[in-house]
Amino acid sequence: MDRTLRRMADEIVELNDGIDNLIIVGIQRRGVQLAERIAATIKARDDADVPRGALDITLYRDDLQTVGPRPVVGSTTLPWDLTGKCVVIVDDVLYTGRTVRAALDELADFGRPARIALAVLVDRGGRELPIHADVVGKRIDVAPTDRVDVLVEEIDGRDGVVIARRGESA
């Protein structure tokens, strides 16, 4: 996973043509840790601190009325003016695209970035919205009923990607 994140960091810098105006925003929960590590890689290589933020999209979901409130709403930390910046959203798994749709809505309430890009560790296909990732760590092919979970050491005690087949629990 470290190697993949290092490559993603390179691609993000490449995509942005440097680190000027770059802001990396992780989506709660595990996107935040991945964003931290990508920023650490950039710092190690270019010796520059890239501003980071965290986004909790719970309150922007389109299914609050159907599934009920999530137990705990995470925190959103975006102490930067996003206007004119190049924002890279970082998330663990890209599936239907609904989380990213919500994240785009939420970012719009914080300013008008010059550009927003999307970087995900795992793209599992199965989009329900016209959304695509600009930087992808790994593409995997799984059935719609399978679960794909990314584990990060900070939360789960180890790094990894777990695929739970239909009927099994992760």
Add this chain to the structure above:
Amino acid sequence: MTSALGKDLLGLEPLTPDQIRLILDTAEPFKEISERAIKKVPALRGQTIVNLFFEASTRTRISFEFAEKRLSADTVNVASTGSSVQKGETLVDTARNLEAMRIDMVVIRHGASGAARFLADRIESNVINAGDGTHEHPTQGLLDLLTLRDHFGDLTGRRVCIVGDVLHSRVARSNIWGLKKMGAEVAVCGPRSLLPWAIGEFGVTVFSRVEAAIEWAEALNILRLQLERMTAGYIPSLREYNRVFGITRERLDRAPRDILILHPGPMNRGVEIDSDVADGPHSVILHQVTNGVAIRMAVLYLLAGGRPELAEAAKGGSER
């Protein structure tokens, strides 16, 4: 599926410690929303909420209204004056008529204890009690808990004394239930005529001298002396009340520790609290008001979710 809190929020007495903790934890991220340039999230978009206020209120009504608007709900305010209530319409008829216009939630303040429960049992919409008679004022109790938690962290074993007119105070009752469920030690202090006759049954310590309460407490929640209810001779005079029970700088200076000062407002400066205490360094009175919006957002949000019939229809709508 009902929400984690059930259909309504009527008081803190029926809640479990875990439910109270869930509300307080949910309020944390909502604090940040009020700090944003655009203070609005779409969580309750399309929900209609009626604020039904049969008693005067500024702070609570405005706080609920901000909370509702910052969650993108549509709101209507109904006050008893200038509405059909003045023409003698009963509470339940008013609410049923509103419900016939397809509303989702009712926030009710009423002079009769039990009014919120009465309504909740008779309509489908979620009901939030914004103060009923001398019974409970749960969101005030919750915002007091949140404010205390901001300062103390864990409330277990913390000593909180409620001072003043406990007899008429729904704030006192919600505070006692909530604090005890969070593991705090609770005391009350006031003239005997302003304490409920059976106060012992709440399981709280009773101080008859405010000096003793100040020596014991880490936080004082100072209740408003409800002047509108003071015609029945509960106290000899406001001046005498201030002299015996008023929280003054001189009294606090003799305390063995710094004491956190809370007041649910509106304050009678110079009666139950002196100005230099209310505006002093250990006063968290305005912090309570700020927390009030976050707590009400959390309650609205937690009650709003969970419509089983919609969940069925949207099955397959997935996480990512």
